[in-house]
Amino acid sequence: MRFRGPLLLFLLALAGGVALASIFEVHAESKPLLEAGDPPAVPESAGAPRASPTPLPLRLVDAGAVGIPADTLAWGTSYSHATHAFDRLMLRSAPWVEPREMARTASDWDRYVERVTGWGANGIIVDAFLEFLTFENAEGVSTVYPADAPLLHRHRALRESFAPLFDRAAEAGAGIYLKTDMLALTPELDEYLRATTGGLDPADPALWRAYAAGFDELFRAMPSVRGVVIRIGEAGPLFNVADIEYRSEMALHRPEHVRLMLETFLPVFERHERRLVFRSWSVGVGGLGDLHNRPDAYLASLEGVHSPALVVSTKYTQGDYFGFLPLNPTLFVGEQQRIVEFQARREFEGFGAFANDLAPLHGTALRQLRERTPHLVGISLWTQEGGPLRAGPMSLYPLSGYWRWIDANVHATLQLALNPEASPDSLHARWVRETLSDDPAVVEGMTELLRLSRRAVDRGWYLRDFAKHRVSVADFEVPPLLWIQEWDQIGAWWAIDTSVADVVGDDWRSTVAEGHEAVALVRRMRAIAESLEPALTDDAEYARMLRSLDHQENLFQVLAFHRETLFGYQRWLRTGDDTGWRDSATRFERAAATHHAEWGNDLDFPSFEFGPALRALDRERQGAATPAIARVTLAGLLVLLLATAVRGVTPILASSWIAALIAGPAITLALFLPRGAWGPVLGLFVVAFATGAVAVLTRDRSSDGTPVSLLLSPQLLPLAWVLGPVAIRGTGYFWVLFWTSTPYRIALFTLLLGGPTWAALAHIRGRLLDGGRWRARGLAASALTAGAALAAAALVLPSLDDSLRAADGLLGVMPMTRAILNGITVYAGVPDALRWLPAAIAGLLLGTGGLVLARARQRAPADPAPS
Known part of the structure; x- marks a missing residue:
C-alpha cells in the first residue's frame, strides 16, 4: 500500500474512534434541586393546621x-410489576x-x-x-x-x-x-x-x-x-x-x-x-x-389539544421518584388541566420499610406548583403501587404487613393538597394523635423521629455529592440513585463505580462520612422510639416499629461500609494508595453476612442483595496475578516485534506471529473474566493455535511473498492498548481509563477500528487478489470459513436477555437488571431476533462461498487427455 492509503485508513479510523468515544462520555453538571423548605412551624397549642381557603379540588x-393477595410463598421471588x-x-x-x-x-x-x-x-x-x-x-x-x-x-x-x-x-x-x-x-x-x-x-x-x-x-x-x-x-x-x-x-x-x-x-x-x-x-x-421530562416533547404531543374533560397527570420530579431532582419543567407549560403525582411508598427508597418523611418535599413542591402552574387542579397519590411489588417488603397498605410509615406519608400528602401551607410538624402531630396516642410525649417524640428520618435517608441512601449533579451518558440522564439498583441490588459495576467516583472527585471523604452520619441519625431515631415504650406498650404495632428501625440501622451500616470500600478501591486504582480499603472490604463482607442472616427470611423487612458487590470483591482477589500476566504478554509481543525487525520473517517467527494473533485475544479476554471462566477461553486458544499451525505448514505468504501473519499483526495493537493499564493495576484500571479518559478511549476505538480493517485489507491483498484479479477459490474459502465460524457461534448463542445477563455476571460492567433488560428489548425496540443476525450473516457467507466455489470449478480448464 502506498503512504496515502495507510494515512486515509488512519484518518477514517480516527474519525470513527472519536465518534464512538463520545457515546461513552460521562457528562456531569450541577442541577437545580427541589430543596425542602418548611413554612413556619405551627405551635402545638394551635392544634390542627388551618384549613386552606382553596384546597385542590381533585x-x-x-x-x-385492596384485592392484592398476601401470598407469602411467592413474595420476594418475582420482579413483575x-x-x-x-x-x-x-x-x-x-x-x-x-x-x-x-x-x-x-x-x-x-x-x-x-x-x-x-x-x-x-x-x-x-x-x-x-x-x-x-x-x-x-x-x-x-x-x-x-x-x-x-x-x-x-x-x-x-x-x-x-x-x-x-x-x-x-x-x-x-x-x-x-x-x-x-x-x-x-x-x-x-x-x-x-x-x-x-x-x-x-x-x-x-x-x-x-x-x-x-x-x-x-x-x-x-x-x-x-x-x-x-x-x-x-x-x-x-x-x-x-x-x-x-x-x-x-x-x-x-x-x-x-x-x-x-x-x-x-x-x-x-x-x-x-x-x-x-x-x-x-x-x-x-x-x-421525553414526554414526561421535556417541555418541547410535551407540547409536541399535547399543544392544541383542549377539552374540559382532559386532565394531564405528571410526576412532580423531573424523573422517577428519587431524591435530589428538580421539579418537573413540563408542569409549567401547556394549557391543559394538570394534576401532580406523588408516591407515599417509594419503590426506590425501601418501599416504606423504614421511616422516610416525605412531607417536607411534597409540601415544598405543592407550594411552588400552586404559584407556577395556573391550571393545577389536584394530586394523584400512589399509596401502594409503583415498581416490582413482590420484590420488596410485604407491606400491603393498609391491610397487611408493616405500613405505619406509609400511612404517615399518605396522611401528610393528602392534607397538603387541602392546605399546602401546613407545616410537616403540625401534620405529623395530628397523625400521631389520631393513630398512636395523644400523649404529649409520644406526639413530640414521634414528630421529631419523622423529622430526622428524611435527613437519614438523604445521607445513608444516596451518595449526595453524586446525586446533586445531573449526570448523563449518550444524552441519557442517569438517576441520582445509581449505586443501588432495582431497589435492593447493591453491586460493584465498573461503569457505575468509576463514574460515581469521578463525579464525586475530591469530596469522597465527606461522602464516606455521611454514610456513618446516617447510621448515627437512625440510632437517635431508635432511641426516641424506645423511650416511648411506657406510653405505647398497648400498641400492637410498636414492636414492629422498633424492628423497622433496627433493620434501617443495620442496613445503613452495611451501606456505609460498602461506600468506604467503593471509594477506597477507586482511590487505589487511580493513585496506587491502598491505605485502608481492604480493611473496609472485610468489614463490609462481615456486615453483609450478618445482615443476610438476620433479615434474610423477614417478609416485613427483607435483607438486601449484596451478591454483586461481594462477587466483585472475589473477582478482585482472583485477579491478583492479572497485572503480572498482562506484563508477560506485553513483553512477549515486544520480543516478537524486535525479533522480526532484526531477523526478518522466518518460518518460526511466522508461526509465532500466528500464535500471538490467536493467544493475544484469548489471554486478554481471560484477564477480564473470573478464574472459573478461563477454561473455555483457554480451550478456544488451543484449538485456534492448532489451526494456525496448520496454516503455517501449508502456506503463509501473500502474492508478493510477504507473510500474511505479519500483515495481520496490526490487530494486536488494540490488545496491547488494553493490556497496558491492566499491567499497571489490573482490569479495574483499564475501566477507570475507559470511563474517565477521553484521549484513552479515542485511541482505543481508533485502534479497534483500524487494526481489524488493516487485517481485512491485508487478507484481501494476500489471499484473494492476484495481480489485481480476484482469486475465486480464495474468496470462496474465506467466505466459507467465516460463515462456518459464525454459524457455530449462532448455534451456541443464548437469547439477548441471557447474553446480557452473562456479560454482567462475568464482567460486572453494568447491572443487567430486569428493568434494564426490558428497556433494551422492549422499550428501546431492540428485538431478541438479533440473536439470529449472526446466523443470517453466516447463511449469506456460506451461500456466497458455495456459489463462488461451484462457478470456479465450472470454469476450471479440463484436465488434458492422456496421451
Missing part, C-alpha cells in the same frame, strides 16, 4: 392493597366471581375507603378496565366476545359485583377512576382489532374508535365511574402475566399517535361529563421517551 389515590389485584376473585367458569374472595375484597375496600377519605381523598383509581367491558352495546363495534365466550360472562359478573363497591365509595365522597395502559388487550379484542382495523396501528383512527365505543359503554353501564386514567409510556412484559387473559402493549411511539388517540376519546368523555386523566409518564426511550 385528590386521587390508588386502591391501596403486575399487582395481581383481583386475580384470585376471577374464575374461568360460573359463577365467574369467587364468592369468598369477593366478600374479603369488599371488606378490605370499605376499610380502605374509610381511611383515605378520612385523610382527604375524593377519588380512587382502580386497576381495572377491560374487565368491565363486554362491547355488547358499543356503537359501531360488532361482536368482540361471542355469546359462549367465558370473558363475556365474567365481565358481566365483575361489573355486577363491583358496582356496589363503587357506589359505596361515591356515597363516602370518592369517585371511581379506572386505570389502563394503552393498548389494553384480551385475546378476543386483539383478534377483533386486527380483523377490523387492519392491525394494531396507532395511526389508524378505527383502532381508537373501537376503544372510544368501549368507554361509551362503560360510562352508561357503571355511573359511579367518574373517569379513566390512561398511560401510554410503560407497558408489556413487566406488567403482563402468563396465565391471565388481560395484557398491555406499548404501541404509541410518536406525538401524532397521542393526539389522534386523545382527539378520538375526548368527545365521549365530554358527552358523559367524565374525566380522561392522561398520564404523561414515559420510560425515556423511543419517540415519546
